[in-house]
Amino acid sequence: MDNATVSLSPIKKFSRSKNNVVIAGVCAGIAEYMKTEPATIRIIALLTLLFGGWSVVAYLITASLIPVDKNSVSLSQSEIISLRKENFKTVISGLLILFGFYFAFRVIGLAGSTRIFILPNDFIFPLAAFAIGIYFLTIKPSNTGTTLLVQPEKLFRSRTDKKLTGVCGGLAEYIGIDATVLRIIFILAALLTLGIFASLYLFLFIFFPYEEGQKFE
């Protein structure tokens, strides 16, 4: 008899993610199974809404059938917080892309459906709003503790996050938002007001000093 041992790799099981959860952890589970980024799967899942709302039904069925992965390692407090921030940005970006495509299709006359599933839109959207409202009112607050907001006391022009003079980088850091988004808002507002809004940029550029410390990049 040949005693050669056959090494068997453990069977890859499809399960919902325990740590990386936005709604039920299905997308993160798929990403873990396919060894890819959960954010990519989430964006694709959101974009499937363009083809009707059936992907929501598929998601709910998957969430109810697939168990949660119990073997995954628990994350630390800071890891959970940074994961939540990343997931929040992923969802916001996904929604922006989804609505962008939806309205683009409407502009070119491709999306004309007044129904989702078999029900009219003006019935489905209020129903979805009810569901979201009840969800937010009934979920338990997370036990991740209170996060201390560390925001700068003083406003400076940024030396590190800088494209032109560092005004948007500094202002974004002060307010606590993404600098790129603030730059786009500045450009759009300047275009729509025929450059008058740009006077704010000049005003801030003249009166805000560079951040202290490092003198050269």
Place this chain on the structure above:
Amino acid sequence: MNNRIILGLSSLIFGILSMLSSRNIILLTFEDVVGIVFIFYSIPTVYSALSNGERGRLTSSTILFLVGVVFLVKSYFEILDTRGIVFFSILFISGSVLVILFIENIKEKIFLYAGIVLLVLSYLSLAQFKKFGLFNAANRIGNLSEVFWPVILIVMGIIIFVNRKK
């Protein structure tokens, strides 16, 4: 009040109002409903963001409040030049945001000065700029952006997605 509760109540109000208006029980347009929900969401959010020192939420909820007011004003008063109010609204909203940021941190007086300058410019844009034909040019840009704003949404989404790990 917790942000979760404010969001939940706002969603419920949106659901109730849009359901009632779609059945013609109350006479509200979609813009009215959105305006009311924005105002309902933003007033308690501004209050809690001011007390917690959350500048991001403070800025976004101030903008939402004023956008809600613009929606309601546009709907209830017969404004013929609806494009013209975009010009005024951008200046007025950004000026108000700067004043709110000054209230949050009164050491930064530059916000107050810049805010007042923008508020004065917004008033002038209503009262004087029409004479110089600025609104016509703004309307032309408005026409262009009406066609291309889905592209702007997509680009903003992609930028946030790419920078999500920052």
